[in-house]
Amino acid sequence: MFSKNLNFVRRYFVMSLQEAKKIAARQAVDEHVQSGNLVGIGSGSTVIFAVERLAERVKKEDLKVQCVPTSFQARELVIKHQLPLTDLNINPLLDVCIDGADEVDSNLNLIKGGGGCLLQEKIVASCSKKLIIIADYTKNSSKLGDQYKKGIPIEVSPMVYVPIQKKIERLYGGKVELRMAVMKAGPVITDNGNFILDWKEFNQDHDWKKINTDLLLTPGIVETGLFIGMATKAYFGLKDGSIKKQE
Template sequence: MSDLVQSAKKAAAYAAVDDHIKSGYIVGIGSGSTVVFAVDRLAERVRNENLKVKCIPTSFQARQLIIDNKLTLTDLDVDPVLDVCIDGADEVDSNMTLIKGGGGCLLQEKIVASNAKKLIIIADYTKDSQKLGDQYKKGIPIEVVPIAYVPISNKIKERFGGSLELRMAVKKAGPVVTDNGNFVLDWTNFNQDSDWEKVNSELLHIPGLVETGLFIKMASKAYFGLKDGSVKQKGTCSAQA
């Protein structure tokens, strides 16, 4: 990954943490490479400003980040309402519909985000698209119960077209297994002009389909780090709102 992209991720993450986290907040910590920078900045603010925050992770990776940075860890049992969730995205379209789940954490990410007063997305310029699939070619992740992955693949192809592949692990034999013990299907070659809200609703009615990587009407704001070091914002919520 280029230094330019890394710098862009950092710029977006730092801007979002500075704009949207205050002392006393319950904060959802998302997953992925851009979130690492957000946690770095949050830990820095905790040290320098004596900020009091509690953090809820969306994955094993996020939990380790919180622990490694000596931030206060909590969970939805203790703190079921979050002030803000900061997370990355694989792609953001012009309607602020997201593809998430490239790292396989979509179910927990969506649960945590759904309990936050606002979801703030941080990403680099390569994730900013007009339509889903413009730049992100790995597909829409769909988390499924293992015994159902073949019939679910067939049903999605019959109803919506496209191609579905079982995501295979890189350093282990066999498929990727999520933190929840499920498999992930990646849906590519889909119709980019789909009504994603309708598609998502229909997908969730398929027995054995646990969750989709389509995040619709969930994000309040997105921060995109640009090549020149500046940050582009999309969305409606104001800083510290």
């Protein structure tokens, strides 16, 4: 009986998180996407609901949009919903990018890259007039690292992952691990052919803007999962069905 009750609680919790993602995604799309917009499409589970809502509006409102995906997964999602694709070489300035986050702090700084798409996500976000974040309530924190314990992703050239791993630990503390694949032997390989290091157990009181700049000046580091000062607004779906906005 206890096992059955526990499974019920787990199912309810997952469903409630999914619903929280859905309401945040739908409201963000309704408030920030207009006909004629060029839209960056982020990656991850929450963005699925944003694309579904975008497709609904295209069908019901004859909304005219073009989409720039941030990953192979995002591209397949856009194709599945028959939304028009474009790219940054054709349209270098986007109206809005809608994306998820692994964690959002009180200053709208983000940790992204849990799904391994941080480089393309940051490129598309940087080419957008505004970056709108959609998430459930578990992603809303006071400081980075409060709730998200899987670490800050850092995309690196495969030839230098060990020196970078040791350098970060030596200079900034914490623990840096090479992300390993689940369904294959060996490390995760990004869409760009690189490795990902996850920086865990870091000091939460770092000056993240300085840390991010210092890391990006390190030869071999391609990009970090620290999105500092990039987000315009965040929508968090809450347990009670309401939405918290942060800007």
